[in-house]
Amino acid sequence: MRNTMRNTTNPSVAPAGIEPGVPFHDLAQWATKAPEGEKLISTAYRDKVTEDLRFVENVPGVHKPDPILVADNVTRRFGGMTAVDVTHFEIERHGITALIGPNGAGKTTFFNLLTGFDTPDTGSWQFDGKDMAHAQPEKAARMGMVRTFQLTKVMSRLTVLDNMLLGAPVQPGEGMFRALFPATWRKQEKANVEKAEALLERFLLIKKKDDYAGSLSGGQRKLLEMARALMSDPQLVMLDEPMAGVNPALKQSLLDHILALREEGTTVLFVEHDMNMVRHIADWVTVMAEGAIVAEGQPKTVMDDPAVVDAYLGAHANIDLGDDSVLDDPGETAETTETAGTPEIEGPSGTAAVAETAKIAKTSGIDAKEASR
Numbered sequence: 001m002r003n004t005m006r007n008t009t010n011p012s013v014a015p016a017g018i019e020p021g022v023p024f025h026d027l028a029q030w031a032t033k034a035p036e037g038e039k040l041i042s043t044a045y046r047d048k049v050t051e052d053l054r055f056v057e058n059v060p061g062v063h064k065p066d067p068i069l070v071a072d073n074v075t076r077r078f079g080g081m082t083a084v085d086v087t088h089f090e091i092e093r094h095g096i097t098a099l100i101g102p103n104g105a106g107k108t109t110f111f112n113l114l115t116g117f118d119t120p121d122t123g124s125w126q127f128d129g130k131d132m133a134h135a136q137p138e139k140a141a142r143m144g145m146v147r148t149f150q151l152t153k154v155m156s157r158l159t160v161l162d163n164m165l166l167g168a169p170v171q172p173g174e175g176m177f178r179a180l181f182p183a184t185w186r187k188q189e190k191a192n193v194e195k196a197e198a199l200l201e202r203f204l205l206i207k208k209k210d211d212y213a214g215s216l217s218g219g220q221r222k223l224l225e226m227a228r229a230l231m232s233d234p235q236l237v238m239l240d241e242p243m244a245g246v247n248p249a250l251k252q253s254l255l256d257h258i259l260a261l262r263e264e265g266t267t268v269l270f271v272e273h274d275m276n277m278v279r280h281i282a283d284w285v286t287v288m289a290e291g292a293i294v295a296e297g298q299p300k301t302v303m304d305d306p307a308v309v310d311a312y313l314g315a316h317a318n319i320d321l322g323d324d325s326v327l328d329d330p331g332e333t334a335e336t337t338e339t340a341g342t343p344e345i346e347g348p349s350g351t352a353a354v355a356e357t358a359k360i361a362k363t364s365g366i367d368a369k370e371a372s373r
């Protein structure tokens with residue numbers, strides 16, 4: 001495997017703590033290791049995934065060489081309508097997999113099922129070899145599987161830093177642990193704050209850490225939600241429409257963060273309608289329509305397939321297939337719904353806030369009362 005991790009000022013010297021060829025999993029440290037003005041660039045995982053997927057057949061439900069998630073016969077019906085009917089689905093470890101398809105194809109419902117936010121009528125799936133079919137969101141998060149939402153679920157009336165701390169992994173028996181070992185608990189809390197700050201630094205939100213999350217723009221909320229998802233050092237991050245509502249300036253930043261995740265060894269599954277993004281960063285594309293997986297394969301093969309374009313991408317196909325300039329075009333405003341710098345303290349309050357906080361806290365297994373303090 002070729003390793004091209006390099007230090008941009010002195011290519012022969014990797015930053016301290018980063019060994020060539022050795023995956024570097026400590027995200028918080030990663031965020032602080034790159035010297036000022038430099039980027040760590042590695043293609044080790046991209047190379048591995050490209051190699052692994054090179055000879056995989058482009059057929060729905062195909063087996064992959066090193067799957068981190070394997071799902072079988074997952075169905076979900078709403079009344080008489082079948083929203084999800086997936087016979088077999090695998091996600092290649094360390095890869096970036098895009099899940100695409102027309103509106104109403106069942107992508108979000110499938111996400112909800114896999115992460116324990118909804119219950120299937122039938123089906124089973126294993127994450128890293130462990131059965132997950134009945135796992136609640138907090139258990140899924142503890143096991144290394146976290147997600148973000150199409151409409152961000154940041155807590156408007158909590159500070160940016162407190163939102164980050166909601167994503168910190170829970171300590172087993174936290175209440176008693178805290179009472180019996182206050183010093184150890186304080187040490188853990190300090191470590192969580194340090195990790196949160198390092199991630200905020202990396203996601204360019206550190207200056208906002210004491211601001212209410214409600215004052216962030218739409219794009220910044222997406223960044224915050226992604227940063228919060230990383231607090232538990234997940235192995236698999238599932239992003240539901242990360243680009244929706246993000247202005248072009250922040251799109252590039254989001255793309256870079258997703259690419260960086262792969263190079264740290266994190267597996268990414270994302271739902272997206274922005275075909276330009278899919279084509280730029282996906283190692284593998286899976287197409288859903290009417291609840292089923294109807295095509296999957298190498299991005300180029302799938303996205304250039306006229307049958308897929310006509311039948312499944314529909315209205316989204318003409319946006320930017322083949323048009324690289326969309327990412328850089330500052331004049332593109334069609335998807336820009338964010339209002340950078342405009343305070344918009346809305347969102348949950350009172351009991352609604354507590355309920356909402358509890359829901360988010362559950363994804364990381366946090367005690368809800370603690371989260372809403």
Ligand SMILES: Nc1ncnc2c1ncn2[C@@H]1O[C@H](COP(=O)(O)OP(=O)(O)OP(=O)(O)O)[C@@H](O)[C@H]1O
Pocket residue numbers: 078083101102103104105106107108109110
């Ligand atoms: N809670 C629900 N009750 C009833 N029907 C639902 C529910 N959630 C989803 N559906 C239906 O299930 C189908 C799949 O919806 P889903 O949101 O999963 O599609 P999607 O592919 O994510 O769409 P989009 O790209 O627009 O987000 C749709 O017909 C939707 O109306």
